[in-house]
Amino acid sequence: MADRKEAGAKAGEGPASSQPTLDETDGEAPGRKSALGYTRPRTYEELRAVLASGTVHFPKRLRQVAIFLWQHPDDVALGTIVQVAEQAGVQPSTLVRFAKTFGFAGFSDLQGLFKDHVKGSWPEARGRAEPSPKAETRAELHFLGGIVAAARASLDRIGESFDVASFEAMIDVLAGADLIYLVGSKRAFPVTAYLSLTLSQQGVRNVLVDNVGSTAFDQIGCIGRGDALLAVSFSPYNSITPDLVAVAHEREAQIVTITDSTFSPLIPLSRRWIEVIESDFAGFRSLAASLSVGMALVHGVAARRSAGRRQGG
Amino acid sequence: MADRKEAGAKAGEGPASSQPTLDETDGEAPGRKSALGYTRPRTYEELRAVLASGTVHFPKRLRQVAIFLWQHPDDVALGTIVQVAEQAGVQPSTLVRFAKTFGFAGFSDLQGLFKDHVKGSWPEARGRAEPSPKAETRAELHFLGGIVAAARASLDRIGESFDVASFEAMIDVLAGADLIYLVGSKRAFPVTAYLSLTLSQQGVRNVLVDNVGSTAFDQIGCIGRGDALLAVSFSPYNSITPDLVAVAHEREAQIVTITDSTFSPLIPLSRRWIEVIESDFAGFRSLAASLSVGMALVHGVAARRSAGRRQGG
DNA sequence: TGCAAAATGGAAATCCTCTTCGAAATTTCG
DNA sequence: CGAAATTTCGAAGAGGATTTCCATTTTGCA
Numbered sequence: 001m002a003d004r005k006e007a008g009a010k011a012g013e014g015p016a017s018s019q020p021t022l023d024e025t026d027g028e029a030p031g032r033k034s035a036l037g038y039t040r041p042r043t044y045e046e047l048r049a050v051l052a053s054g055t056v057h058f059p060k061r062l063r064q065v066a067i068f069l070w071q072h073p074d075d076v077a078l079g080t081i082v083q084v085a086e087q088a089g090v091q092p093s094t095l096v097r098f099a100k101t102f103g104f105a106g107f108s109d110l111q112g113l114f115k116d117h118v119k120g121s122w123p124e125a126r127g128r129a130e131p132s133p134k135a136e137t138r139a140e141l142h143f144l145g146g147i148v149a150a151a152r153a154s155l156d157r158i159g160e161s162f163d164v165a166s167f168e169a170m171i172d173v174l175a176g177a178d179l180i181y182l183v184g185s186k187r188a189f190p191v192t193a194y195l196s197l198t199l200s201q202q203g204v205r206n207v208l209v210d211n212v213g214s215t216a217f218d219q220i221g222c223i224g225r226g227d228a229l230l231a232v233s234f235s236p237y238n239s240i241t242p243d244l245v246a247v248a249h250e251r252e253a254q255i256v257t258i259t260d261s262t263f264s265p266l267i268p269l270s271r272r273w274i275e276v277i278e279s280d281f282a283g284f285r286s287l288a289a290s291l292s293v294g295m296a297l298v299h300g301v302a303a304r305r306s307a308g309r310r311q312g313g
Numbered sequence: 314m315a316d317r318k319e320a321g322a323k324a325g326e327g328p329a330s331s332q333p334t335l336d337e338t339d340g341e342a343p344g345r346k347s348a349l350g351y352t353r354p355r356t357y358e359e360l361r362a363v364l365a366s367g368t369v370h371f372p373k374r375l376r377q378v379a380i381f382l383w384q385h386p387d388d389v390a391l392g393t394i395v396q397v398a399e400q401a402g403v404q405p406s407t408l409v410r411f412a413k414t415f416g417f418a419g420f421s422d423l424q425g426l427f428k429d430h431v432k433g434s435w436p437e438a439r440g441r442a443e444p445s446p447k448a449e450t451r452a453e454l455h456f457l458g459g460i461v462a463a464a465r466a467s468l469d470r471i472g473e474s475f476d477v478a479s480f481e482a483m484i485d486v487l488a489g490a491d492l493i494y495l496v497g498s499k500r501a502f503p504v505t506a507y508l509s510l511t512l513s514q515q516g517v518r519n520v521l522v523d524n525v526g527s528t529a530f531d532q533i534g535c536i537g538r539g540d541a542l543l544a545v546s547f548s549p550y551n552s553i554t555p556d557l558v559a560v561a562h563e564r565e566a567q568i569v570t571i572t573d574s575t576f577s578p579l580i581p582l583s584r585r586w587i588e589v590i591e592s593d594f595a596g597f598r599s600l601a602a603s604l605s606v607g608m609a610l611v612h613g614v615a616a617r618r619s620a621g622r623r624q625g626g
Numbered sequence: 627t628g629c630a631a632a633a634t635g636g637a638a639a640t641c642c643t644c645t646t647c648g649a650a651a652t653t654t655c656g
Numbered sequence: 657c658g659a660a661a662t663t664t665c666g667a668a669g670a671g672g673a674t675t676t677c678c679a680t681t682t683t684g685c686a
Contacts, residue, residue, distance in 0.1 A: 051575070051576075058576070063576055064548075064549065066576055067548050067574045067576055070574055070575075070576075071573070071574065071590055074431070074432050075432070077391065078390065078391070078428045078431065078432055115391040118387070118391065118431060119387045119388070119391055141477060141480075143609050143612050143613070144471070144475075144480075144605065144606065144609035147605045147608050147609055147612075148468050148471055148472070148605050151464070151468055151601050151604075151605055152465065152468055155461050155464055155465055155601075158457070158461055159461070162457075167457075186510060187507070187510065189506055189507075189510070190503035190504070190506045190507040190510075190604075191503070193502055193503045193506055194500070194502075194503040194600065197499060197500065197502070197503075198597065212525050282612070284511065284608050284611075284612060286601075286604070286605075287507065287600075287604055288464050288468075288599075288601040288604070291464075291503075291599070291600055291601070292457065292460045292461050292464055292599075293457065295460050295597045296456050296457035296460055298597075299456050299460075299595070299597060300456070
């Protein structure tokens with residue numbers, strides 16, 4: 001490690017003279033620069049402390065950089081400036097500007113901190129992921145542990161049993177649809193809400209049937225043969241979801257369903273369906289598995305759509 | 314990283330023809346050369362297995378390289394070829410020869426293995442409960458695996474670092490409030506939607522500020538000193554959430570926040586806040602951790618409320 | 627609303643890294 | 657012991673990566 005640092009120092013010889021800008025500004029208006037003119041952090045921890053202090057007010061892009069550095073230190077350490085910039089959604093030059101703001105000679109200099117950190121923490125920090133023992137001490141923390149465990153269990157179950165064929169078929173149906181309707185009540189609504197958002201962000205137009213203004217049946221009344229409906233429904237099945245799906249079925253729309261048991265009244269109406277079982281803790285039920293499967297569906301649809309567009313024209 | 318690999322492959326096009334030495338010797342004395350003619354290892358573990366097998370007889374310098382790679386994988390991942398060569402006590406070109414011996418296009422290609430390994434973000438190797446091996450065969454299933462892994466990683470992070478004090482304090486604030494307002498836009502909306510539902514089911518009255526009819530500011534305009542506001546907000550912070558929270562802050566409501574970085578503009582306005590970092594996969598972000606923490610909050614509030622009622626009434 | 631200052635995006639220029647190649651040194655085998 | 661093959665070394669060229677610079681956009685303020 002010492003060797004590497006020496007080599008680095010050699011490469012960047014004279015970093016002090018190569019950043020006159022900072023010295024100048026320092027001399028001109030120290031009052032404001034004190035926030036940005038922090039002495040160059042010497043370790044990753046120092047940098048993190050500065051970022052966390054919250055005393056620094058960054059403009060938009062630089063803040064974006066700060067957030068990315070905070071959340072993805074590994075990628076910063078391992079990637080090139082272009083790769084990091086791409087992942088962070090900024091220009092490479094922005095990264096350099098950011099580094100200089102903190103008194104580094106450039107991005108490479110800043111990156112050194114991250115490399116050292118990764119190097120130092122690598123072999124030991126591997127065996128993590130265990131909740132701290134204190135988790136059991138307070139009731140609320142115990143509950144949090146239970147909720148997290150339920151979410152994990154739900155995710156595990158996806159790996160254990162997953163109907164690949166149905167999943168693929170559902171993507172086909174949705175990708176082939178003219179317009180995608182999303183239906184989900186109560187617990188299922190957060191799922192459809194997120195899927196609707198993600199679909200829109202992927203450029204796939206869709207209708208989230210949210211029943212605001214009690215207009216759900218009117219919305220569904222517009223569904224046609226070329227459209228598809230993705231229903232998300234959990235037991236107990238006492239919401240309006242089955243009724244809405246029934247209407248869509250009458251109108252000969254393609255229906256696909258995410259549900260939590262084979263007894264769901266939606267299954268007879270559905271072209272394809274997939275079972276996702278969510279675990280619960282003390283009656284509080286996870287959504288982790290449904291969201292994951294739903295996101296995968298969205299991704300599959302978006303991918304197939306763009307592929308089709310490339311093909312077709 | 315995929316980019317890098319492609320570039321590497323292009324640069325080293327026809328690696329087989331560029332090492333005729335090996336092929337020749339192969340024909341002459343296969344017993345010894347089979348060791349070098351290994352197919353290119355695809356993962357760090359594979360490479361390690363080959364090195365460990367001991368069946369390979371390297372010349373002096375190459376052996377030196379093998380030993381160094383074995384003992385200092387992190388330095389290999391993070392350094393440049395010059396730095397690695399220096400530390401290993403060989404010429405840079407020796408490293409390139411070593412890499413080519415194993416069928417890599419060059420040093421960068423070999424280094425990719427080490428980078429991937431260090432990053433380890435890829436919980437595929439993280440333990441049991443793998444999705445079926447077929448998971449890699451189809452793109453969509455691979456994506457599902459990635460989404461699930463991201464959700465798991467998010468949940469893991471709760472266990473690693475969790476600000477218990479803030480969490481407890483947030484429960485106190487919310488439990489003591491007259492009416493609880495919930496604010497969250499875009500990605501955060503599914504979270505607040507689910508929390509609102511759960512609160513209601515627990516008998517805790519609340520207002521979900523959903524901005525239907527663009528009435529969010531009017532709703533928030535009714536918040537008072539005795540009320541609390543739970544804001545959920547993720548970067549980028551370009552939604553109306555900060556504005557809504559600012560209004561609530563002016564009206565002296567108690568504000569608590571779930572956010573994903575200390576840079577959130579909500580933090581200065583918040584009485585207490587807690588950081589929850591969600592992992593993402595290919596830009597699709599999990600909500601698992603936020604939902605879990607939120608549910609735990611709801612449970613804590615409900616428990617404290619009913620305890621208070623028992624006491625007071 | 628208009629001006630000034632700051633921030634941003636993008637491309638050119640520079641620097642460094644990686645790879646290639648031929649000569650020298652070493653080893654191996656007859 | 658000598659010749660051939662193999663390995664090593666070091667320099668030079670090609671290709672990226674990083675940085676710098678400037679036009680444009682955005683922000684802040686009167």
